[in-house]
Amino acid sequence: MLKIEHIAKTFNPGTITEKKALTDCHLHLQPGDFVTVIGGNGAGKSTMLNAVAGTFLVDKGSIAIDGVDVTRLPEHKRAKYLGRVFQDPMTGTAATMSIEENLALAYRRGKPRTLCWGISNKERELYREQLKTLELGLEDRMSARIGLLSGGQRQALTLLMATLQKPKLLLLDEHTAALDPKTAAKVLQLTRKLVAENNLTALMITHNMKDALQYGNRTIMMHEGKIILDIDREAKARLKVEDLLMMFEKASGAGLNNDRMLLG
Amino acid sequence: MDIIKLFNAMPGAISQGVIWGIMAIGVYITYRILDVADLTVDGSIATGGAVAAMLITSGCDASLALVVAFLVGMLAGLVTGLFHTNMGIPAILAGILTQLALYSINLRIMDNKANTAVSANKFDLLVSSRNVRAFSLENPILLLAVITAVIIVLLYWFFGTEYGCSLRATGSNANMARAQGINTNRGTVFGLMLSNGIVALAGALLTQYQGFADVSMGRGAIVIGLAAVIIGEVVFGKVFRNFGLKLLAVSLGAVIYYMVIQVVLWLGLNTNDLKMLTALVVALFLAIPHWKAKLATSSMMKKEGEADA
Numbered sequence: 001m002l003k004i005e006h007i008a009k010t011f012n013p014g015t016i017t018e019k020k021a022l023t024d025c026h027l028h029l030q031p032g033d034f035v036t037v038i039g040g041n042g043a044g045k046s047t048m049l050n051a052v053a054g055t056f057l058v059d060k061g062s063i064a065i066d067g068v069d070v071t072r073l074p075e076h077k078r079a080k081y082l083g084r085v086f087q088d089p090m091t092g093t094a095a096t097m098s099i100e101e102n103l104a105l106a107y108r109r110g111k112p113r114t115l116c117w118g119i120s121n122k123e124r125e126l127y128r129e130q131l132k133t134l135e136l137g138l139e140d141r142m143s144a145r146i147g148l149l150s151g152g153q154r155q156a157l158t159l160l161m162a163t164l165q166k167p168k169l170l171l172l173d174e175h176t177a178a179l180d181p182k183t184a185a186k187v188l189q190l191t192r193k194l195v196a197e198n199n200l201t202a203l204m205i206t207h208n209m210k211d212a213l214q215y216g217n218r219t220i221m222m223h224e225g226k227i228i229l230d231i232d233r234e235a236k237a238r239l240k241v242e243d244l245l246m247m248f249e250k251a252s253g254a255g256l257n258n259d260r261m262l263l264g
Numbered sequence: 265m266d267i268i269k270l271f272n273a274m275p276g277a278i279s280q281g282v283i284w285g286i287m288a289i290g291v292y293i294t295y296r297i298l299d300v301a302d303l304t305v306d307g308s309i310a311t312g313g314a315v316a317a318m319l320i321t322s323g324c325d326a327s328l329a330l331v332v333a334f335l336v337g338m339l340a341g342l343v344t345g346l347f348h349t350n351m352g353i354p355a356i357l358a359g360i361l362t363q364l365a366l367y368s369i370n371l372r373i374m375d376n377k378a379n380t381a382v383s384a385n386k387f388d389l390l391v392s393s394r395n396v397r398a399f400s401l402e403n404p405i406l407l408l409a410v411i412t413a414v415i416i417v418l419l420y421w422f423f424g425t426e427y428g429c430s431l432r433a434t435g436s437n438a439n440m441a442r443a444q445g446i447n448t449n450r451g452t453v454f455g456l457m458l459s460n461g462i463v464a465l466a467g468a469l470l471t472q473y474q475g476f477a478d479v480s481m482g483r484g485a486i487v488i489g490l491a492a493v494i495i496g497e498v499v500f501g502k503v504f505r506n507f508g509l510k511l512l513a514v515s516l517g518a519v520i521y522y523m524v525i526q527v528v529l530w531l532g533l534n535t536n537d538l539k540m541l542t543a544l545v546v547a548l549f550l551a552i553p554h555w556k557a558k559l560a561t562s563s564m565m566k567k568e569g570e571a572d573a
Contacts, residue, residue, distance in 0.1 A: 053443070079445030092443070094436035097429075105433050108426060110445045115422075118429035161444075 001201040002029040002169055007051055007061030008225070021047040022058070023225035029169070029203070034195055036212040037205045038244075039222035045205045046087075048222070049171050052203070054078040066168045080110020083162030083200075085175040089151040092158030099149075099157065100142040103127045106161035130160055134190065152183035156190055163194045170195065170202040177207060188215065209241045219244075223252040270530045274523065275396045275405065281522035282408040283391075283470050284488055285515030288496075289415060290462035291489030292514045297423070298435040298455040300348075303359035305463045305489060307366025308340040309482040312464025314373040317380040317477035326390045330468050337464020338457040340366060345453030370479050379478040382471060389472040404473060411469070412515050415462065420508040431455050463489075484539050487546050492518035494549040 009022040022044050029035060037045050051058050052065075054075035062071045065081045086092050093102050104119040104127075124142065131139035134156050138149075146154065155175055162170060172191065176184035192215060195202050206212050212219050219236055221229035221244075228251040231239065287309055294302040312333035319329040340362060347358035374380045384392040391404035422428045433441040434451040441448050463485070471477040496510075496517025504513045525538065533541070 074447075075442045076445050076447045079443055082443075084443045086439075091437070091439050094433045094440050096436045097432060101429060101432075104426075105429060105441075105444045105446075108444070113426040113430045113446070115425045115427055118424050118426050 001031045001033065001066055002027070002052065002203075003062075003064040004028070004048070004052065005062045005064075007048075007058040007063060009047060009051060009056065009058050021225055022051065025051075025061070025222075025226060027220065027227055029201055031201055032199055033218055034200070034202045034216035035204070035218045035220055036216045037203060037220055037222065038207070038209060038212045043222040044225040045222050046173055047225070049173050049203060049205060052078075052169070053082055053084060053171055080165075081168040083165075083167035083170045085155065085158045085162055085170075085172050087174040087177050089154040089158070089178055092161070093146045093154050095147040096145060098143045098145055099131070099138055100124060100127055102146055102157065103130075103161060103164065106164045109165045130164065134160060150183075152179050152187060155179060155183075155187050159187065159190055159194060163198055163200065166198050166200070168201065170200045170204075172202060172204040174205045174207060191215075209244055213239055213241065213244065221248055221251070223248075228252055270527065272397070273526050273530065275403075276393060277522040277526040278519055279391070279393070279396050279405045279408055279473065280470075281519030282405060282412060282515065283466055283473060284522065285492060285518035286408075286412055286415060286469065287463050287466035287485060288489040288492035288514045288518045289412075289419070289511055290459040290466065291486065292493050292511065293419075293455055293459040293462070295490065295493060296435075297432055298452060298459075300355040300435075300452065300456070301359070301486075302341075302344060302456060302459060303356060303486050304340055304344045304362045304366070304456070304460055305359075306482040306485045307363035307370065308337045308460040308463045309467035309470070309485045310370045310477070310479055311340055311366055311373065312337050312467025313471035313477035313481055314370045314380070314467075314479070315464070316468035316471045317382050318373055318375070320382050320387050320389070320472070321380060326388060326472060330390070330465055333468035334461045334465045337467070338461040340464070341457035341460030342453065344460070345456040348456075349449040349453055367479065374477065374479065378480075379476050381476045383475055391469060391473045392475065393473050408469065416508055416511045416515070419511060423507060484542065487539075487542055488518070488521065491521050491542060491546045491549075494546065495520050498549065 004025055004027040007022055007025045008020075011017075011019045011021055025044065025048055027048075037048070039045050050056065052063055054070065054073060054077075057072065062069060064070065065078070068081070070078050070081070084092070094105070097105075100119055104123060107123060127142065128139045131142070136153055136156060138153065138157065146157070149157065159175070175191070176187050179187060188211060191204070194200070202216070204216065206215075213236055217233040217236070219229075219231045220227050229247055287305070291302075291305060294300045315333045315336045316326075316329040319332060320326055324332075343365070344355075344358045344362040347353045347361055348355045353361070371378070382389065384394055391407055393404070395402040396404055423432060430441065430446045431451045431454065433444065433446060434448045435455070438448045441451070467482070470481065493514050494517070496513035496515070499520065500509070500513035500516065504510050528541070529535065529538075
């Protein structure tokens with residue numbers, strides 16, 4: 001479903017702030033794979049996701065989604081294949097627009113925007129049904145502005161928006177990192193549910209080692225712009241957080257330096 | 265100070281306000297919807313005026329001149345948009361560059377003259393200041409109000425369509441818009457074109473109203489536009505929630521602005537000091553949200569300090 005072939009990216013090459021964010025990143029995802037991504041600060045986790053999303057173009061290598069080479073496609077043209085949820089709850093939604101308008105924008109992802117009216121009554125019913133499944137009471141506030149919602153509500157809504165048009169690939173960039181533990185757990189539950197129901201292929205970055213092992217069928221670990229560990233479902237089931245840390249130290253030759261990493 | 269004098273001046277102030285209100289609606293599109301401060305408008309309003317003046321004096325129909333002015337204004341917006349998106353120039357600077365270039369272009373349009381007269385005696389104009397106190401259909405305020413209403417209705421429809429929503433999303437959160445497959449660059453360019461089209465249309469109306477086009481008629485236009493947007497929001501913000509009504513508030517903001525100007529002139533202000541006064545008033549209104557936020561933080565800190573003690 002996703003083929004990342006030896007991509008590399010250096011930011012600000014030739015300057016004092018030069019950063020080799022991705023050195024030789026290589027990853028293949030099967031349809032239905034739900035992969036959790038872990039790694040230290042600056043390991044290249046978000047850069048890899050952004051490379052797939054097209055926030056920037058890679059220097060080397062190629063990226064294909066479901067057999068389509070997207071390496072040179074701009075961000076907005078790749079959007080039709082991708083559902084995205086960001087770390088910052090502010091990023092995924094348009095704060096000055098209403099809940100239903102945001103959903104309507106997401107419902108048209110990858111489709112031409114015409115001069116037809118931006119939202120139909122038929123859609124509203126669909127959105128109401130979908131919002132009910134979030135159990136946040138948002139179905140009664142559909143014309144409320146997004147700016148009035150809490151971070152957790154916004155992330156839940158962004159998840160719904162990302163899956164409203166079934167994406168080929170769901171990209172989750174530490175989407176629970178800015179939430180309190182209780183809300184984070186809820187949003188993760190929702191993530192699992194939506195991925196399972198829609199049979200989605202997903203990449204999820206997390207700083208929580210336990211979540212990394214608990215969720216998904218595969219875990220990869222990144223270090224210095226490369227994937228240094230790839231753990232499949234069976235190995236995952238047997239692993240504990242301590243084992244994972246040991247494996248990391250062995251594979252990278254260094255201690256894990258993620259200051260936000262949660263081991264519990 | 266003769267109050268009758270003030271009353272006599274008011275119809276003129278109102279019609280000027282309605283014309284500048286149309287221009288301010290153009291500013292609203294960039295400043296509020298796209299979240300871009302576009303300084304092209306100082307040039308494009310004069311472009312609209314110049315185009316209309318030249319067309320009308322060469323025998324073109326006055327309504328057709330409005331349409332052509334609108335289209336030429338869109339071209340000015342296109343230039344700014346391409347400067348900004350294709351060439352990566354910050355929006356504010358892109359607008360300044362276009363505005364500067366338009367000064368030469370406007371002179372060229374007017375055959376290298378700084379102004380062109382369009383006399384209501386010689387040509388069949390849509391609006392003219394000489395009828396401003398007439399109790400008849402000739403009164404320019406009527407037609408100007410109708411044009412404003414038509415523009416508001418059209419914009420209300422447009423920004424409710426799928427494409428219009430994608431422009432609003434672009435201004436609200438460009439990252440989100442791109443993640444939803446919206447070409448934010450193209451949207452920004454189109455928004456700038458639409459805005460400058462409307463501004464040039466206002467310029468064409470202003471030229472007919474005052475009976476001439478002048479190469480410097482747009483000096484400070486952006487500030488007047490912002491003043492109208494801000495006055496409209498301050499006065500009607502609490503009541504006008506609907507998008508169409510918000511646009512109406514902008515138009516009314518411009519009318520209020522010109523009425524206030526008329527009053528301070530009547531009170532004896534030197535006309536030459538007007539621009540400075542406008543700049544100060546706009547600066548003050550722009551500062552209010554900033555000060556409010558500061559005040560809120562400091563009072564919160566004070567409260568926390570008291571709670572800790």
